[in-house]
Amino acid sequence: MIIDAKRRNASRRDVLVGTAGALLAAAMIESPAMAAAIGKPVTSKTGTKTMGMIKTKDGTEIFYKDWGPKDAQPIVFHHGWPLSADDWDAQMIFFLHHGFRVIAHDRRGHGRSTQTSIGNEMDTYAADVIELADALDLKGAVHVGHSTGGGEVARYVARAKPGRVSKAVLIGAVPPIMVKSDKNPGGLPIEVFDGFRSALAANRAQFYIDVPTGPFYGFNRSGAKISQGVIDNWWRQGMMGGAAAHYDCIKAFSETDFTEDLKQIQVPTLVMHGDDDQIVPYADAAPLSVKLLKRGTLKTYKGLPHGMCTTHPEIINPDLLAFVRS
Template identity: 80%
Template sequence: MATIKTSDGTEIFYKDWGPKTAQPIVFHHGWPLTADDWDTQMMFFLANGFRVIAHDRRGHGRSTQTDTGNEMDTYAADVAALTDHLDLKGAVHIGHSTGGGEVARYVARAKPGRVAKAVLVAAVPPIMVKTASNPGGLPMEVFDGIRTQVATNRAQFFLDLPTGPFYGFNRDGAKVLPGVIQNWWRQGMMGGAKAHYDCVAAFAQTDFTEDLKQIKVPTLVMHGDDDQIVPYQDAGVLSAKLVKGAELKIYKGYPHGMLTTHADVLNPDLLAFIRA
């Protein structure tokens, strides 16, 4: 197991596959998952000649189950520590859901030369919670409910979410994939309850507006219009307007977990953007 130790002693687990001379792609996972959620993409891009890297966010998976630092500034600092350790140059950073927020904050602050392109997939920016300045957001009660479930009934909640809205398996005619549901549960239960609880505020209440405005590299925003977790109109559509020159791709009928359910479509689209 490859790990790095951050300045506060947290161990961050990561995978690093492929030739070190190839262009690196760094994958940032969603809540409450792990680097394993990117296995399909990592195998695809490895086969296409890239170096592929994914880490378990602090408090998640095989990284330290921290009770502190479970917020976006520290998440981005952990990514910076990893990219410095690996001395990555000209990397493409791809983030899904919460990982999209992590990408936005990291890329906005990255050292010159570290980042070549960015991709936000079904990502939480600009901000998820409903506020006076974000009337299209979700009510705070939604996130309070998630916190209650994590604190009191996490194992069942981590079955209910992938069984239902995460992958759109609750839609009429959906092909339910039990292995995908079980793998989601496995990844979630590897992490720490305290870190998962704290991360709800990180993905729901962090305002990424200024981060998005600071991104200067070519950026692709991808979102499904049947995303029941992060509604696309208040997320992907707004993010693409805030990142100068961003490309927006909306996928009709695709769910939040579309990287898993529709990898056959999204992986080639990602490859085309990276190679362009």
């Protein structure tokens, strides 16, 4: 009887392992998004994947990932609110496999970085990136920012030390400014952002389910291909960060005016935006930013949502690669 039980357990285990492997293989073969996220592996050694912390002048610890050859061109990814470096998985793996050095950090108050109660505004975010670039001695880096991260990129690149930055990319980014005012009549009313703050303070856990389930990835649109894993991962990243820092960051991403930053940027800058972005409406963002940039290029994606780097990496990744290599 004991022998039979062992055989049954082994048989069941073999079936489960075999089934899981078959499902994984099928998903990899059939999913263009998976293929695009991975890309064609380079034949040379890509180096050791690393991660670590830097401590800023005010004592804040900033978590970062740093993968790939240290002598390769660096690409630095800046995440949106209230996420973390993990939101760039599809792009990090793609560019790593194309021979680049890829770096992403958790903004202060987000992810694995210190849950700060101070400095949760754009000037300090940019100052943190300056310290990170110094610590890693980044030269000729391409800085890619999504949403709030796009604002961080704009402010950082405008202030970066000579030689640190070669190009910039703003994806579904908050510049020039989101909130409605006399100077920005096409912006969103302040009541929208007050609603964000109220929802976060009342029940952050539920709010961080509602956002990715609905407008962030366009999963509220008819015919959308909904991914529960993507929703859960958004929630996971959001809940890792600090509630107070996330609350303050709403003001940072909605009320900061990046007009002068955009005017000061000298490097080639690609502005990518989905025209069905329900978080950062297209008309009041990308076209206005390009007009302010000295060397800006606009690329509009018909029907794509705010979180298009995750939902459509098979489209976004090759376009990013073409720009980086241009």
